[in-house]
Amino acid sequence: MVSAKRPPVLASQRVIDAAEIAVAPRRRSADDLLRLVPGVLLSQHGAEGKGQQLFLRGFDAAHGTDVEVTVAGIPVNELSNIHGQGYLDLNFMIPEVVRSISVSKGPFQINQGNFANAGTLRFELGVDPAARGTRVGYELGSTIRHRGVVVHAPKRLGPRTFTAFEAMRDEGFAPGRRAQRVSSMSQVRLIDSPVYGSLDLLGSGYYARFGSPGALAAADVASGRVPFDGVYQDDGGGTSIRSLASLRHQIGLGVGKLEQRLYGQFRHFDMLENFTGYLQDPVHGDRRSQMHRVFSAGYQIEYQRPLVETLVLTVGGSWQGDSISQEDRRVDARHGVVHNNWMLGVGQHQASARAGLRWRPTKWLHLEGGARADLFAYDVIDYLQDDVREQKVVGRASPRLLAAFRLGPRMSLFAAYGRGLRAPEARSILAGVTAPSDVVLDRYKGGTPRVVPSDAIELGARFTGTRYLSAGLAAFATWIDRELVFDHVSAVNLELNQTRRLGVEIDVALRPVPWLLLRQDLTLTQARFVGSGAPVPGAPPLLSGSSLTLIHPSGIRAGARLQVVGARPLPHGASSATYALLDLSVGYRHGPLQLDLQIDNATNARWKEGEYHFASWWNRADPRSTLPSLHLSAGPPLAVRLATTLYFM
Amino acid sequence: MLGKRVTLGVMLGLGVVLGPGFGCTPSQEAQRVQLEVEVDDAALVIGDNDLGWRVELGTARIAVMDLQFSILGEGHDASAWLPSWLIGRAWAHPGHLSGGDVTGELGGEFILDWTGAGGMQLGTAEMLTGVYQGLNFGFRAAAGASDGLVVDDPLLGHTAHFAGTASKAGQVVMFTAQVDIEAGTQMVGAPFEIEVGPTSAAPVVLQLFPVDPVEGLSLFDGLDFAALDADGDGLVAIVPGEDAHNFLRRTLQSHVHYGAVER
Known part of the structure; x- marks a missing residue:
């Protein structure tokens, strides 16, 4: 259930396979599968369908800013998304066809690209032999949730070939949480030839609508002015659309292997939200309407070749071009435009080249080293500023090194260093061009847009016992010399002071009998600004996950997960509440029929999924205040889903 | 077998201990203090x-x-990181970085009268604890009774009113100035460098710097009072619409002429 195809080369490396995914509790969408990754915290402040906020290794990665994610090898972080840099929306994936999730924390391998400051998560698609065939499933949930799924994966074909369709509608546990989506994914091996290699075609289409309840001022909840799971305004929400096609070609060339991928995507995202009430505009309100539309094309190539028996050369490169139109407006209650904040046309290119060596001089030593160079080119037109046009090219070289020492058949030590990177967003290169006209008064004009590098190290050990026990320990540290954050309100690039993140991850997995896996993960992180010693806001200092995965030959299967989240530091000295959350699942399969019951938040804990510290002004009868205060988004209460699946083998 | 039991025990123990143990810490607001805000003429x-x-x-x-x-x-x-001789002192001027978060406020409308009476009290500001660096406010037009102005007050309907003397090489000019700045225009980033802690109680004092103490810039830069006194009567009235007004209107918006200190 927890396995690695090859011996791990990093202490924190992990592969989560299809069996563990299949019995995981709280698997409403593929986004939720990220909860299976030790050390990842998710926070949903919209409804299902909106990208979640991610936390990993001391990073508040917002909607994906510092976590790189690929699906079938295709990068899905959205560079320059209007809603957030590196925005991730994984809801287009159908959980039943996620074959594995590979976790590489930190930026230590040369195939980790833009946004991989905290790590890289790779989703592989397919259906394993044990689950192949045709299945039809229907799920009914206590939130008036209906979900149907069909997966067709002919047994005679390999694990990469499948077609799947999903439709879902959920009223949500409270106002503003309604969600609906339809998604289809198909992957087929077109060619499998010793001469021409293999050629896989992937296609996907996705449409979703989701609500956005916003956040509530904690004082308003405490005074009873608004219910804990209520909303101030009920018109928030958005649309997410994606279509995707990819061709992957793999071929052996003598002793070497060549893999190349060509892909294209269309993405549309729009949403309306209001987090600050009437603070900015006391008359019309602060509703913000965003639209982001992008056409992308990309190409990747990688060639591996052993130079001698113990030394393997890897070279690769990638390119992706995006044509983006994006808008950001303040609108009134009828959604009429009050003020245009942004209206841009963007052409952007991301290109990378990498080269590295993998050397295994002895049985007990594995070394990898190399470097990658990344280039980002932007061509941005500001339609609100007389079509001002700005172009910029930025780049960065990033070395990566790692070593794995096998001390014996069961014990390994690991050491790694790597430089991660995050590219600037397209809007940021306009900051110096369209600065306010009062620059003569010495307003801060902001830093120069550039690639933000991070330097990370990891030291660790892993004990891989017999079938009963495995355990790992990893200590990590990440330094960012000077963070650069684009402030969307003031339209300047804010340079922040040096930060460092220190942490320890411990994981223990125990399999007392073949059908039962118990696991405990613990991540302790300290993220601070070096000069002041102040905590980096948002980063959870403690994350604990205790899980049980049971797959019994009799057909019974079950999953349980207890997650404990420590108090997160928030801006200005505030802090969030701690919480513990227990999710359960149980299922039984008899012949072609399978029943699954999922129970989210089994203790019906009243918990705050998101907590923030900012200023808002909702009741105009009260004095307007610009002072930040605690805000929250309610976590879902106890929810139950019953699913029936019929297999046609 | 003992090893497995020990491991299982440790895992369950961690889960049991960490769950309830960390599950009961409530959210905490940032600490707030209340400080009196005054105006004085010490920098005048x-x-x-x-x-x-x-x-x-x-x-x-x-x-x-x-x-x-x-x-x-x-x-x-x-x-x-740049040496001061390489980069102009203007860059070293406190308050130039107007970025930052507003964590203290005193809402309402005020007439800042720097010459009326020492220690004029404006009210009580609510502030989060922290190391402060900037002061902002919005300009407006003075109203009548709500600002305590009589009907013939020269400030009435305007943003600022100055009166004084300008002298150069034996020539003395008495001047008045009425300045209009669009309501809501912000003055951002005046120096206010104090650390507010949970026990802070000293009042905050707003000051006007007719001459910027760092760079020597005057609020009246660009004004040639002899040229303004075209009739030579030694009296000058600067009113909206004139070039002189626009000079003053611009310098008045600059943060370098304001500041706040702890009494």
Whole structure:
């Protein structure tokens, strides 16, 4: 259930396979599968369908800013998304066809690209032999949730070939949480030839609508002015659309292997939200309407070749071009435009080249080293500023090194260093061009847009016992010399002071009998600004996950997960509440029929999924205040889903 | 077998201990303190403008609203690593970085009268604890009774009113100035460098700097009072619509002429 195809080369490396995914509790969408990754915290402040906020290794990665994610090898972080840099929306994936999730924390391998400051998560698609065939499933949930799924994966074909369709509608546990989506994914091996290699075609289409309840001022909840799971305004929400096609070609060339991928995507995202009430505009309100539309094309190539028996050369490169139109407006209650904040046309290119060596001089030593160079080119037109046009090219070289020492058949030590990177967003290169006209008064004009590098190290050990026990320990540290954050309100690039993140991850997995896996993960992180010693806001200092995965030959299967989240530091000295959350699942399969019951938040804990510290002004009868205060988004209460699946083998 | 039991025990123990143990810490708001805000004339010195006129103010009143106090937080001063001889002192001027978060405020409308009476009290500001670096406020037009102005007050309907003398090489000009600035225009980033802790109680004092103490810039730079006194009667009235008004209107918006200190 927890396995690695090859011996791990990093202490924190992990592969989560299809069996563990299949019995995981709280698997409403593929986004939720990220909860299976030790050390990842998710926070949903919209409804299902909106990208979640991610936390990993001391990073508040917002909607994906510092976590790189690929699906079938295709990068899905959205560079320059209007809603957030590196925005991730994984809801287009159908959980039943996620074959594995590979976790590489930190930026230590040369195939980790833009946004991989905290790590890289790779989703592989397919259906394993044990689950192949045709299945039809229907799920009914206590939130008036209906979900149907069909997966067709002919047994005679390999694990990469499948077609799947999903439709879902959920009223949500409270106002503003309604969600609906339809998604289809198909992957087929077109060619499998010793001469021409293999050629896989992937296609996907996705449409979703989701609500956005916003956040509530904690004082308003405490005074009873608004219910804990209520909303101030009920018109928030958005649309997410994606279509995707990819061709992957793999071929052996003598002793070497060549893999190349060509892909294209269309993405549309729009949403309306209001987090600050009437603070900015006391008359019309602060509703913000965003639209982001992008056409992308990309190409990747990688060639591996052993130079001698113990030394393997890897070279690769990638390119992706995006044509983006994006808008950001303040609108009134009828959604009429009050003020245009942004209206841009963007052409952007991301290109990378990498080269590295993998050397295994002895049985007990594995070394990898190399470097990658990344280039980002932007061509941005500001339609609100007389079509001002700005172009910029930025780049960065990033070395990566790692070593794995096998001390014996069961014990390994690991050491790694790597430089991660995050590219600037397209809007940021306009900051110096369209600065306010009062620059003569010495307003801060902001830093120069550039690639933000991070330097990370990891030291660790892993004990891989017999079938009963495995355990790992990893200590990590990440330094960012000077963070650069684009402030969307003031339209300047804010340079922040040096930060460092220190942490320890411990994981223990125990399999007392073949059908039962118990696991405990613990991540302790300290993220601070070096000069002041102040905590980096948002980063959870403690994350604990205790899980049980049971797959019994009799057909019974079950999953349980207890997650404990420590108090997160928030801006200005505030802090969030701690919480513990227990999710359960149980299922039984008899012949072609399978029943699954999922129970989210089994203790019906009243918990705050998101907590923030900012200023808002909702009741105009009260004095307007610009002072930040605690805000929250309610976590879902106890929810139950019953699913029936019929297999046609 | 004992090893497995020990491991299982440790795992369950961690789950049991960490769950309830960490599951009961509530959210915490940032700490707040309340500080009195006053106005005084301590910085109201006599100074020269860039054309050599020595200006002494007898009246200096400005209509403002919504005082805000900001912390820099972890914003990085990009010029901090450069030696001061390489980069102009202007960059080293405190308050130039207007970025930062507003974590203190005193809402309402005020007439800042720097020459009326010492220690004029504006009210009580609510502030989060932290290291402050900036003061902001909005300009407005002075109203009548709500600002305590009589109907013939020269400030009425305007943003600022100054009166005083300007002298140069034996020539003395008495001047008045009425300045209009569009309501809501913000003055952002005046120096306010104090650390507010949970036990802070000292009042915050707002000051007007007719001469910027760092760079020597005068509020009246660009004004040639001899040229303004075209009829030579020694009296000058600067009113909206004139070039002189626009000079003053611009300098009045600059953060370098304001500041706040702890009493």
